Amino acid sequence: MNRKKGHQRGKHLRNRDQDKRGGNRAVELPTGPPGSLAHEAAAYLESLAVRNYTADTIEGRRDALKFFLLWAHERELRQPSEITKPILESHQRHLWRWRKKNGKPLGVSTQRSRLGSLRDFFSWLTKQDILTANPASELEMPRPEKRLPKEPLGLHQVEAVIAVPDIADPLGIRDRAMLELFYSTGLRRGELAKLELHDLNRERQTLQIRQGKGHKDRVVPVGDRALVWLERYLDEVRPRLMLRTNEPALFLTSYGEAFNPDVISRMVTKYIKKADIDRPGSCHLLRHTCATHMLEGGADIRFIQQLLGHEKLETTAIYTQVSIEQLKDVHRRTHPAEKPKKPREEGSGDQS
Incomplete structure (x- = not known):
């Protein structure tokens, strides 16, 4: 391997944008004034970092909140106090109906993850005395699928x-x-x-x-x-x-x-x-x-x-x-059909 050439290629690659190197670019949240849903969502994510949640967990919550905030903004819902249980149930139906670019629906585990993020977010809003009651506390989650993992390799x-x-x-x-x-x-x-x-x-x-x-x-x-x-x-x-x-x-x-x-x-x-x-x-x-x-x-x-x-x-x-x-x-050891059959004893047949 040519070390000089490798160094030049490495320098070129390091100067490229992170998203062009196979990295995961952080999901950007919509912004809003203090007290708005968007503003409180950013504060909530910051609180997760302070509490030492992993980067992957925070990015998952960020993705779920972005999806919800864009949906809420389309419906002129911009304040935490405007969110009720029926509204969250409407968003849950939206998740169920939503289709990806390939036409496939969101998996049940993804729906549960996004709704779980919302439940935790609104619980946090309640603990911060931003809301007097948690509208997501009684939100019924989709039943989890009990699927086996893929067959392992032989x-x-x-x-x-x-x-x-x-x-x-x-x-x-x-x-x-x-x-x-x-x-x-x-x-x-x-x-x-x-x-x-x-x-x-x-x-x-x-x-x-x-x-x-x-x-x-x-x-x-x-x-x-x-x-x-x-x-x-x-x-x-x-x-x-x-x-x-x-x-x-x-x-x-x-x-x-x-x-x-x-x-x-x-x-x-x-x-x-x-x-x-x-x-x-x-x-x-x-x-x-x-x-x-x-x-x-x-x-x-x-x-x-x-x-x-x-x-x-x-x-x-x-x-x-x-x-x-x-x-x-x-x-093999216990099923009757798998046990070897014993030969019939001589003279054990029917007598005529």
Whole structure:
């Protein structure tokens, strides 16, 4: 790799707008005078930051509030006191009827998330004595859908995906190490993007996940095979990608920078497609596959909960529903139609 050319390309990329680099640009709220819905919405979002809510949570709330504020402004509703329960129910029907550019409706989980953001916003307005009563307190949420996650990859399928990167290319070695780490540890894409050099302990074969979902830290084990590819990447490839000697990121792009999570998603999606396994998916599919394979291998669900960084065991319990191998084994051993039939004893037939 030509370091001078790589530096020039990296400088050019860093000068581009963030939204052109696969980043997520912050959603802008409508503005309004003090006391207006728009003004109070901005104050509410600021209060979330003060209370140490994650950036992703705040952006989700911002998106929901923007959608509501634009809808309210179209109806000349600009003051908190003008919002009543019937108005919120009308907005709920609007969410149900609304269609995206591709003609598809909002998912039930998205509707619930947006309505939940409004409930919290109006609860905050009530606590701030801006409203005397919360118009959203008795808003009935759409019933959640009980869907299973997508079927995990089979062992041969995941091996096919991991083998796609061209390891004759230094970037292929890097990508192989990233895929191996996803499958070994079940990391989220954002967690992998934020990894720094000091987070990996080669001697202990552990990885420190700092400020994962919900601002939670955890330590996860790194499997032998993943560690081999990580060490090869660190020894052979990363030094060639560095443009700054003090760059802390574990995984570097060809521009010597830390990865954007969206770029990682596109990369993994591309490799899954190239594997020709007739399965769509991205980073979360490897996370899901890691958890399911460990469960089928006999891991206690509490250990999988710790590995994945789930706050509630109920979140991890979904894998007990999709892990079919144990159920198939019990089915074979107990279902009458699966039991081998005994040969009829001689002379046991009907007597004529």
